[in-house]
Amino acid sequence: MTRDFISKVNNEVKDTQLPDIYGFSEQIGKVPDLIKLTLGEPDFPTPQHVKDAAIAAINDNDSHYTATWGRIETRKAAADFLKNKYDLNYDPATQLVVTNGVTEAMYTTVKAFIGEGDEVIIPTPAFPVYDSLFTLNGGEIVEVSTQPDNFLLTPERLEEAIKNHPNAKMIVLNFPSNPTGRTYSEAQIKALAAVLAKTDLIVVSDEIYSELTYGTTHTSIAKYLPEQTILFNGLSKSHAMTGWRIGIFAGPANLVEQIAKVHELVTTSVMTISQFAAEEAFANGQDDAKPMVVEYEKRRNYLHEELNKLGFENELPEGAFYIFAKIPAHLNQNSYDFCLEVAREAKVGMIPGGSFGKGGEGYVRLSYATSMENIKEAVSRLKKYVK
Ligand SMILES: Cc1ncc(COP(=O)(O)O)c(C=O)c1O
Structure with a gap:
C-alpha cells in the first residue's frame, strides 16, 4: 500500500x-x-519598445537579483506614472514595491494584514482570487452584493456593511471591475472615500484596469485616502503584459515596509529582465x-x-x-x-x-x-x- x-x-x-x-x-x-x-x-x-528594452537588458547581462523592492529606476518610473496619470504622490524609495503581478501584491498584502477571524468587506461580484486568499489566511468574508445597485457600491450600502461589521479590518475595492466592467466617477469615489475616512478600515484598492476606461477617466481612491489605502496596479492589462508578471503595491511607508517583508520572503525580487521592460513601459509607454x-x-x-x-x-x-x-x-x-x-x-x-x-x-x-x-x-x- x-x-x-x-x-x-x-x-x-x-x-x-x-x-x-x-x-x-x-x-x-x-x-x-x-x-x-x-x-x-x-x-x-506587448508594445515593441517594451520588448526592445527587455532584449537590451538580456544582452547587457542584466541577469542578477535586484533590490528586493525592485530596481529604484523601475519604482521611480512607476511612481511617476501614477503621478502623471492619477495625481498620486508616492516616494519610490519608501512607498512602492514591484511585485510578481498584482496577484503577488494581493497575497503579500493579505498575508500582512489578515489572520484568523479577521473580517474583510468585499463588494461582490468580485475577482474570486480574493476570496480564496482570505480563506487561506483564516479571514472571514463579508459579502456586500452590488447587484441591486447596478453593480456599483453605494455609500449607503457601504455604511450599512460597516455598521453591521464594526470590527472589520479591511475592504477590497476593484474598479474598473472584473467581472462587471463598471467603474466609479470622481464624485462617486469621493462619496465612498468620505464614508471610509470615518473608519479605520484598510482600503485595498485593485486598480489594475485603470488605463482601460471608455469615455471616462480613472480616479484613484488613494488620492482621497492616502493614509489608509494600499493601492495595486500593474502592466498586465494596460500594456498587454500578463506574462511578464509586473505589478506594484503602494501606500503609507510604514505599512509598505511591513508588506514588503512578505514580498521579500516570497520572491526575493521580481525577474530582472521584466523590471527593465516595466521601466520602459511606465516611463515611455504612457499612451500605449x-x-x-x-x-x-x-x-x-x-x-x-x-x-x-x-x-x-x-x-x-x-x-x-x-x-x-x-x-x-x-x-x-x-x-x-x-x-x-x-x-x-x-x-x-x-x-x-x-x-x-x-x-x-x-x-x-x-x-x-x-x-x-x-x-x-x-x-x-x-x-x-x-x-
Ligand atoms: C481584478 C484583478 N486583479 C488582479 C489580477 C491579476 O493581475 P496580474 O496579472 O497583475 O497578477 C487580475 C487578472 O485578471 C484581475 O482581473
Whole structure:
C-alpha cells in the first residue's frame, strides 16, 4: 500500500478552494470549435519598445537579483506614472514595491494584514482570487452584493456593511471591475472615500484596469485616502503584459515596509529582465493603452447592444474588457449550468456570474479581449441558441 501524508498539510490550505473560473474555462475549453469569451487577458502583443528594452537588458547581462523592492529606476518610473496619470504622490524609495503581478501584491498584502477571524468587506461580484486568499489566511468574508445597485457600491450600502461589521479590518475595492466592467466617477469615489475616512478600515484598492476606461477617466481612491489605502496596479492589462508578471503595491511607508517583508520572503525580487521592460513601459509607454482602448471600445459597444437585443440585459460598462449580462428569464437561471449548456450546445464560452460571489448569480461574464470576428460569430451563435 502506498503511504499517504495528506493529513500533514495545513487545514487552511486543504480548506482553500481555488477560484473556479480557471477550472471552468479549462473544462469548457475541451468543447471543439468553442469561441472563448472567457479570457481575462489582452489579445494584443506587448508594445515593441517594451520588448526592445527587455532584449537590451538580456544582452547587457542584466541577469542578477535586484533590490528586493525592485530596481529604484523601475519604482521611480512607476511612481511617476501614477503621478502623471492619477495625481498620486508616492516616494519610490519608501512607498512602492514591484511585485510578481498584482496577484503577488494581493497575497503579500493579505498575508500582512489578515489572520484568523479577521473580517474583510468585499463588494461582490468580485475577482474570486480574493476570496480564496482570505480563506487561506483564516479571514472571514463579508459579502456586500452590488447587484441591486447596478453593480456599483453605494455609500449607503457601504455604511450599512460597516455598521453591521464594526470590527472589520479591511475592504477590497476593484474598479474598473472584473467581472462587471463598471467603474466609479470622481464624485462617486469621493462619496465612498468620505464614508471610509470615518473608519479605520484598510482600503485595498485593485486598480489594475485603470488605463482601460471608455469615455471616462480613472480616479484613484488613494488620492482621497492616502493614509489608509494600499493601492495595486500593474502592466498586465494596460500594456498587454500578463506574462511578464509586473505589478506594484503602494501606500503609507510604514505599512509598505511591513508588506514588503512578505514580498521579500516570497520572491526575493521580481525577474530582472521584466523590471527593465516595466521601466520602459511606465516611463515611455504612457499612451500605449490608447490604441487598444479604441479597439476595445468598438467591441464593447457592439457586444453591449447585441446582447441587450438578445435579451441578455446589461449596463454599458465603462472599463476593463468585460460585460456582465443577465441571463434571459426564459433560460436556465443557474449561471454555472447555463454556461455549461451554452458551451456545449452553442459553442460559446462564458464565465458563470456565480463564480464571482453571491452578487453575480443569474448573470454571465463575457470578455471582449478577443477579435471582433470572434465576437460577431459568438453573437450569431447565441442568437440561434436563444431562439
Ligand atoms: C481584478 C484583478 N486583479 C488582479 C489580477 C491579476 O493581475 P496580474 O496579472 O497583475 O497578477 C487580475 C487578472 O485578471 C484581475 O482581473
